[in-house]
Amino acid sequence: MESSAMTIFINTYLKLFLILTPFFVVSVFVSMTRSFDSRQKKATAIKVTLAVLIASFVLYQFGGYIFTLFGITIDAFRIGAGSILFLSAINMVQGPSSSVKQQDDDNIAVVPLAIPITVGPGAIGALLVMGTETGGGFDGLIAMAALLCAILSVGIILLLAGKVERIIGQQGLVILTKLTGLFVAAIAAQIIFTGVKNFLAI
Numbered sequence: 001m002e003s004s005a006m007t008i009f010i011n012t013y014l015k016l017f018l019i020l021t022p023f024f025v026v027s028v029f030v031s032m033t034r035s036f037d038s039r040q041k042k043a044t045a046i047k048v049t050l051a052v053l054i055a056s057f058v059l060y061q062f063g064g065y066i067f068t069l070f071g072i073t074i075d076a077f078r079i080g081a082g083s084i085l086f087l088s089a090i091n092m093v094q095g096p097s098s099s100v101k102q103q104d105d106d107n108i109a110v111v112p113l114a115i116p117i118t119v120g121p122g123a124i125g126a127l128l129v130m131g132t133e134t135g136g137g138f139d140g141l142i143a144m145a146a147l148l149c150a151i152l153s154v155g156i157i158l159l160l161a162g163k164v165e166r167i168i169g170q171q172g173l174v175i176l177t178k179l180t181g182l183f184v185a186a187i188a189a190q191i192i193f194t195g196v197k198n199f200l201a202i
Helices: 002-019 022-032 038-070 074-094 109-118 121-134 137-159 161-201
Strands: none
Touching: 002 121, 002 137, 002 161, 022 038, 022 109, 022 137, 022 161, 038 109, 038 121, 038 137, 038 161, 074 121, 074 161, 121 137, 121 161, 137 161
């Protein structure tokens, strides 16, 4: 039982951590807050983490109700969400957009850093699908704990963004972003494959 719970926790944590694209987020965070002092950077990182936490838990918890409200089947949404997540992965592999510019104010925590950079269309779809798949009960609590840990991990990386950039450099962030994109593409492909397989089995 404990082994099964730990497996669910680790698998869910890794998937959600990668879907939140932490290294891409750090790269953008560093670029947009370069003119900030240390206090502003810390405050912005905390605001981003809180915004991501609220948005992710709402999506994860109420995905089933959203599907019922709009009459969408989980498998149809798997295919759509997986496709969008795959496009997001391609964007990461190609590299951060050159249109991201340094900001002169700290009013960027919720938009665009939390949404849509951290919780983008692909992440939103994946969170809705994974929340519906897991359901309630003990497994659901484990999955929610994994989601919390994944978001807090991203928050810690943002708080240490300056040190991370100094240690691995901007080029290192780009490489890690591309590697994350490859893993996210695999997760997206699995979501699409599951949706297609279940749809054809009906």
